[in-house]
Amino acid sequence: MQAPAGGSRWVGGSRPDLGRQTGYGGPGVQNYGGRTVGGGGGWNNRSGGWDRREREVNPFADDVNAEQALGEQENTVINFDAYEDIPVETSGDNVPPPVNTFAEIDLGEGLNANIRRCKYVKPTPVQRHAIPISLGGRDLMACAQTGSGKTAAFCFPIISGIMREQYVQRPRGARTVYPLALILSPTRELSCQIHEEARKFSYQTGVKVVVAYGGAPIKDQLRELERGVDILVATPGRLVDLLERARVSLQMIRYLALDEADRMLDMGFEPQIRKIVEQMDMPPPGVRQTMLFSATFPKEIQRLASDFLANYIFLAVGRVGSSTDLIVQRVEFVHESDKRSHLMDLLHAQRENGVHGKQSLTLVFVETKKGADSLEYWLCMNGFPATTIHGDRSQQERESALRSFKSGKTPILVATDVAARGLDIPHVAHVVNFDLPNDIDDYVHRIGRTGRAGKTGVATAFFNENNMSLSRPLSELMQEANQEVPAWLSRYASRATLSGGKNRRSGGRFGGRDFRRDSSMSRAAPSADYYGGMNSSGGYGVPGGYGGGYGPGVTSAWD
């Protein structure tokens, strides 16, 4: 496979012009699609960005407000050690070695400044491995959970790559825009979240990030696109719409990232995704660089990987921030009719312990949209400020619910599975599975909304006769995470029939393995010495270590 421009030759290379501001670029500067870019190599020669940079809204402003609103958290001390022994496995051809610090990767001064603004001290395991792989121009299939820091893992190489890219002539369509990178995600909120993060990472770099998703006026999004776009973050439906209107062309795409790929397939997006990736004008694998992120690797994802990626590197990171030591999991037997009063008891106890008053948030998962509405109403009636998020609410309502929850105005959020994956809400201290999901993977994602960024969290599940199919996988999962399994649950589990397929975990703490190693004839692995590149690192023998000294308020790049 051929590395895209700015591939491996940049890795580790010294750069004399690093940090040099080119000002208004000299000859070769051209105005293009609302943006002026300079010619020549090196960093930051998107000189015309000056005008825009001064107008650019500071994406870090909200962080300060949020910190003030919530006050200093006591449990903000990050437990980095908890992550040091996360198992990581890579395989493939010539895997670039992982890095231990951001400093040793040459991401460019603008991006480095933003990493400092984000207060990221050191890369997470998925970042240590994924960033050098992507900077080396290689395709990547990563098995990583949300909360593992994967947004930065795919954003950094994209932003860095675009920053250092030579001026690329983009076709000029009357109203068509030509993004250089596309990030697809399953839900609108997740797209928003990725957009917000990407904006922080690209602040004052001249790299423009735009988000497009359904439920919001397309006019506003079109206007944003017309002002110039380098990285487009989108949900599949709205993107197909934009493509069909010929307002967006994928012809210039050099980076493609699919987030939560398994989720997108679960939601029936495969036709749209294949249309976007294979049937429009996107460059083929090997020309573009592709990153596929998925928590699990069923057959459908493996097929997607063979079709979308070229000579990729497989990366698996152990479960992080979910079902680990950081989350205390409790299961209680609660009959359907007792659920509300039981929840009330929990909330009262929480309030008495002062947890409530300290703006710790409680996320309550229910099975249906109707159930979400009625529980929210009931909670409010009983003096607990709550709001709700689900697919029957308008996008405006969804977003304002999320804001109100995050700000602590309504510290209880009743949610359907729309909020189960990927959403990163700081300060969620308690996740209640009011209705348990049928799939253990959904359970893992839901409880992963707490215990993030090294903080501890509690997850309480209401279990009853309707959840028997979950008894075995749930008790296995809890055992694996060294949680106390109630005797009654173990009894149900031992009686339950071994349900094959979906609920069986394979590979222990890993969500999947590189299937190319299992099959003798694989389209993706034509070379005979393919398996030679396999390397595995169970721990991090980091010389010098990261011996601590992180005070409150300092975060790593987990979220």
Add this chain to the structure above:
DNA sequence: AAAAAAG
């Protein structure tokens, strides 16, 4: 069966 996503 329910949830999500394009109106």
